[in-house]
Amino acid sequence: MSEISRRKLITTGIAVATGASGLAVGAKLAQRYGLIPPDSGGLYGAGETLTYAAQRLLTRHSMARVFSHSEISKDPFANAVDPPLDDKFNRLQAVGFADWRLTVDGMAARPATFSLAEIKSFPTNTQITLISCEEGWSYVAEWTGAPLSYILDRVGTSPQVRYVVYRSIQPDWWESIDMADALHPQTLIAHRMNGAELPVPFGGPLRLRVPRQLGYKNVKYITRLTLTDSLKPFGKGLGSSAPEGGYAWYAGI
Amino acid sequence: MNATLPMANRDVGRASSPAAATLPAATKRTRHSAMVRVTHWLTTLAFLALLVSGGEIVLSHPRFYWGETGNVNMRPWLNLHLPSSRATVPTGYGYVLPDQNGWSRYLHFQAAWLAVATGLLYVLWGVFHGHFRRNVFPAPSDLSVKELGASMLKHLRFERPSKEEAWSYNVLQRISYLVVIFVLFPLMIWTGLAMSLGFTSAFPLAVRLLGGQQTARSLHFLATILLVLFLVVHVVMVFVAGFRSRMRAMITGRADSPTE
Numbered sequence: 001m002s003e004i005s006r007r008k009l010i011t012t013g014i015a016v017a018t019g020a021s022g023l024a025v026g027a028k029l030a031q032r033y034g035l036i037p038p039d040s041g042g043l044y045g046a047g048e049t050l051t052y053a054a055q056r057l058l059t060r061h062s063m064a065r066v067f068s069h070s071e072i073s074k075d076p077f078a079n080a081v082d083p084p085l086d087d088k089f090n091r092l093q094a095v096g097f098a099d100w101r102l103t104v105d106g107m108a109a110r111p112a113t114f115s116l117a118e119i120k121s122f123p124t125n126t127q128i129t130l131i132s133c134e135e136g137w138s139y140v141a142e143w144t145g146a147p148l149s150y151i152l153d154r155v156g157t158s159p160q161v162r163y164v165v166y167r168s169i170q171p172d173w174w175e176s177i178d179m180a181d182a183l184h185p186q187t188l189i190a191h192r193m194n195g196a197e198l199p200v201p202f203g204g205p206l207r208l209r210v211p212r213q214l215g216y217k218n219v220k221y222i223t224r225l226t227l228t229d230s231l232k233p234f235g236k237g238l239g240s241s242a243p244e245g246g247y248a249w250y251a252g253i
Numbered sequence: 254m255n256a257t258l259p260m261a262n263r264d265v266g267r268a269s270s271p272a273a274a275t276l277p278a279a280t281k282r283t284r285h286s287a288m289v290r291v292t293h294w295l296t297t298l299a300f301l302a303l304l305v306s307g308g309e310i311v312l313s314h315p316r317f318y319w320g321e322t323g324n325v326n327m328r329p330w331l332n333l334h335l336p337s338s339r340a341t342v343p344t345g346y347g348y349v350l351p352d353q354n355g356w357s358r359y360l361h362f363q364a365a366w367l368a369v370a371t372g373l374l375y376v377l378w379g380v381f382h383g384h385f386r387r388n389v390f391p392a393p394s395d396l397s398v399k400e401l402g403a404s405m406l407k408h409l410r411f412e413r414p415s416k417e418e419a420w421s422y423n424v425l426q427r428i429s430y431l432v433v434i435f436v437l438f439p440l441m442i443w444t445g446l447a448m449s450l451g452f453t454s455a456f457p458l459a460v461r462l463l464g465g466q467q468t469a470r471s472l473h474f475l476a477t478i479l480l481v482l483f484l485v486v487h488v489v490m491v492f493v494a495g496f497r498s499r500m501r502a503m504i505t506g507r508a509d510s511p512t513e
Binding site: 212 | 321355356360450452456
């Protein structure tokens with residue numbers, strides 16, 4: 001073995017060892033700081049993890065862009081839900097959603113069930129933000145609702161809580177967000193749009209509005225919030241119905 | 254026509270003598286360095302994945318708008334009149350394509366990471382290694398109207414380049430590579446990120462400077478068309494110049510010696 005190739009071998013060995021231990025330490029740190037998404041396994045796990053980790057490092061506290069009144073879309077598009085709303089929903093709608101309930105459970109210190117009237121009596125936040133669908137279309141609207149962070153405070157959260165799982169009256173739709181989004185001041189349980197009651201096609205009576213993520217994370221007809229430290233027990237353990245249908249859990253891009 | 258000959262000599266790079274023909278070891282020179290070959294094929298892989306998945310995503314809304322917002326209630330500046338994978342898009346076709354956006358979006362962003370990482374590696378290496386200075390930036394003398402015109406004529410006649418020319422990029426090649434590397438690829442990354450709600454929350458100027466999220470989407474699509482056009486011309490030129498020798502040069506690094 002010549003000098004040069006031995007030197008090369010040693011250098012390469014050191015580089016590989018450093019790289020491998022660097023990766024292992026990196027993975028540990030990423031796990032600890034919540035940079036690994038629940039759908040990090042599989043063929044596209046690497047890209048998904050890079051995207052989520054990079055955006056979390058850059059955007060933990062950043063605010064979604066806000067628009068002026070004149071920029072509110074005159075022709076917003078509701079996007080019909082699938083499957084169509086059923087009889088149970090229609091009965092609730094017939095009485096003005098007086099019996100609509102939002103249950104907050106899981107790792108809450110004081111689990112609670114709120115009526116729609118109670119939700120509407122909570123302090124509100126109003127924002128003019130863009131809602132953008134993964135398909136490519138979008139509109140700007142003014143959204144008003146109770147900040148999710150206010151509701152979480154009310155039921156008592158703890159540092160152990162890492163995700164909020166939220167469900168729709170439509171059992172096919174359930175989602176979850178990390179605490180960076182759940183405690184974000186722009187994340188709302190919205191009940192008004194453009195100065196009026198939130199119309200049913202746009203998610204009324206209650207829609208979870210998370211303006212730093214795409215439309216499919218902004219689930220309509222919210223009935224239940226669950227605070228949890230792990231997404232493993234929910235569904236197939238991938239975090240939401242989106243990855244079970246082949247879509248990314250994180251939708252900041 | 255020998256305008257490219259001095260380039261060929263400069264291109265030798267590490268060979269000390271300018272007259273390559275006098276070097277017996279000339280046949281052992283590599284036409285493309287290992288870094289160029291590896292990054293070329295990684296970029297090819299990433300680009301094809303981005304193209305297929307991107308085309309798939311467009312099918313879920315094959316309409317384009319200017320400004321911040323756009324949806325089926327608004328007038329697009331461009332309607333591709335393609336069938337769509339969404340029943341909510343009025344296409345005029347009596348059927349809806351199957352939804353493939355899940356894996357398309359996963360693949361698109363994974364391939365984007367590969368393209369960005371490969372591109373960064375290539376550009377940093379190219380700057381520090383003198384690759385751009387030596388092999389890609391055109392010589393000022395080649396930028397005259399006469400030289401450019403001559404090169405254009407040769408291309409339009411699909412003239413097969415001489416053996417010496419196999420050792421260097423010609424002036425039109427250099428200009429188009431520069432446009433792809435330093436204009437179109439950065440524009441793709443910029444317009445892509447400008448569509449991200451997460452990214453623009455941290456860097457709102459990325460989308461404001463472009464004039465809106467839908468403008469970013471439209472520019473992303475237009476830049477794709479230019480890149481596909483480049484790909485077509487690039488592959489046609491590989492065939493014109495000699496498919497076997499050009500592929501061998503980009504895979505193994507070896508090329509025919511000009512003396513052979």
